[in-house]
Amino acid sequence: MSTEQDIIERYGSVIKALIPYQQQGKLLEGLNRFSSRLNAQARNVIKNEVIRLTSQTDAPADNSAFAQFPVKKFAHFGITMTLDRVGAEILKRETARYLDQYTVGVFESITNSDFYKNQVTRKLRQKIMQAFTVQSQSYKDIVFDDDLSITPHFSVSTTAYQNGRSLAVVALSASEITVACTRSPKFADEPVPILFPDIMGLCKAHQEIHYRFKDVEFSSRTQRHHATFTLAEEDEEWRPKIAKYLAGVSLRMPLERDLEIERTMQALDRDRIVENSPWIPVFLRNENDTFIPTMVLLTGTNAERNPGCRNTRFLPGKARFKRIMDELQRYHETFVFRATIVSGTGKPIELCATLRELEHANILGFFIKLAEESGSLAIWQYRLSEIPDTDRSNAMTIQDIKTEDSELIPQLKHILYARMMNEELGKLKAHCNIEKAKLPKQLSDSQACWPLHFVMEEGNDRRAEPRYRIEKSASVKFGLMSTYHAIVRDFSLSGMQIELLSPPQEATPEFIKVSVPDLKMKGLRYQVLNYSPQTLVMRLKLEANDANNKMASKIKGQNASMLKIRNIEQQQKVYFRYLWELASRNQPHIAIQIINGRQMHGRLKTVYMPEQSNDLYPFKQLTNEVPLHGFVADMDKSPPDSSVLRRLLQQANRYHMAIHCERKADQRLIALTAHECFASKLRKQIVQYLEENKVILCATTLECHANVRQTTPMTKQRLALLSKVDMDVYEKLLNLQHTYSHVIHLIDVSPLIQALTLAQYVPTESQETASDKPESA
Structure with a gap:
């Protein structure tokens, strides 16, 4: 038999639910609702407890024994209370719950130290959560809709003001116009005719449009009177025409002052994220339902962050890349494992597989073991984004690019984002013996890669001299009797790249002679730096001697006008700015702008989010606010603080892994440190629960x-x-840029960490000490 106290503790939620029934005189009706869950003894004990808690009392309450704040004496329903401010809040809330009556339940809540501590903890958590809630912003362009207003470069006039004197237009929207007047204007109530000049896309010269005077205010900034007019009813048909005109010129003209400031600040924020993003954007074109990587946008950060990104085999071979793209089209994200192992014959074999492939074949652990033994394991995270037509159109408009300027630009409709994860994971450590397995042949990555065009900022371009894109017929002499036809793909003062029209029948010599009739170049001696049998492309360097240098300079001078048109350096700038525009609007992750400041939570300025993102899970965005307490906050400190942010911003750590274990039964979250998750006794219990499908391991x-x-x-x-x-x-705004100190990127890696945990592998780089343990989120 259970004791009465055990029953009360077990059915505490039922007792709370029955209190309103008792206060309405319907206790038996309430008990009948829970009759299926209660036996006779429990029913009787619960009934007596509800009656006891709702009975009135006149006992004075005093919480000075455990109060954390100064106590005060005051009267409540004529009864003396000695409470601090937390106790007073509990009294007020509990009294309201018992229908404004001072009952035994109210008295016990006030004088219970555990209940008091829970309230203090709850209030502290609410304060911390509020402190680490940050305003969010979208990567997409701000849509002003009906508020769209520009600051045009033309003037208007009206006979109603100083006999038709020209007036500078301060703002023009679809329904209103604001003009600057030197003197305070006075207008009648009837519609005012305003004459517009010749405006391409809107109207011809001396077009008269009627407006009604709305108001006037003096601007201390311009020292002018700004008069605002509203479109008159008789010319309402001009509203859609003006709206269409505004939509066409809003990207080329400055907006109304406040709107332009808002648009500029968003653009500066997005540029800062692209500048410091760890992702490498690879722009894809689609030919015959096959995605072909074409251009790669490199910045100083992503090139340093992802070693080997300039390599010709930065991406997998064609067959493996197609398999990866098929998976990305379905899931939009995948993790790619790459390694080079040595076969029994001593031949190096390149391997490439996605996480889903390795899990499906149950060989994840063995693949990692082989790769770690060879020291060649590379783990990449890929995400796929489709570029909306509006973004591509806006980027071309902003950068003043025409379709005929490049054949490739209109074909780039998807972005593959890639980032290497080796540095943040460190060396993977196995917690058990890994059984041998047979690797499928399809994991071999032996095919040639797609050629990539690397686009980078001028300062990051390591070329010593400009290259020129040309396509001219050439002849290549390997020896005395062997000559091959080729095409010159690009040319510089000291080298060139050529493509042979047929494979050579003999081994490639160290030096060859090249003739290009159209450039009046004959028999120049070049050193072969690289030759690809798959693409038949040769990279050549001019042999250093006075005769060759003189001849190359002469060729460049004779063909300067032709070469200038196809200067790769100029074309590179066009590509760079266009690709940057696309990347700034389609980042695949959450990014936090950090500013200078003393308090950690005060340094969180703005959170930029994609329209669809799992990076915030297991937390959710509320309207335009993002809760970050679960990732960075110290949940037991007052005032709110973050040791995680402090370590990151002081560059003690570049990475931090926020880990939460979500229990599926009740969606309760338990915050874990990397040490607890990967290097403590708790790890085995987590693995067991994952295998039993009882929990979800969330890692960011x-x-x-x-x-x-x-x-x-x-x-x-x-x-x-x-x-x-x-x-x-x-x-x-220009001076304000120095107040932005860092960018923190939030990236969900839960599928990878959960798979590694189940495969008995754990990362070593992100493990923390036990003293860094956060409270449950």
């Missing part, structure tokens, strides 16, 4: 990058339109 990487420089390659262009509206704000 926080990767921090300091802003090395104050501006990005796009800063001047972003501020150009604003400088036409307000130079003071232009200077302020």
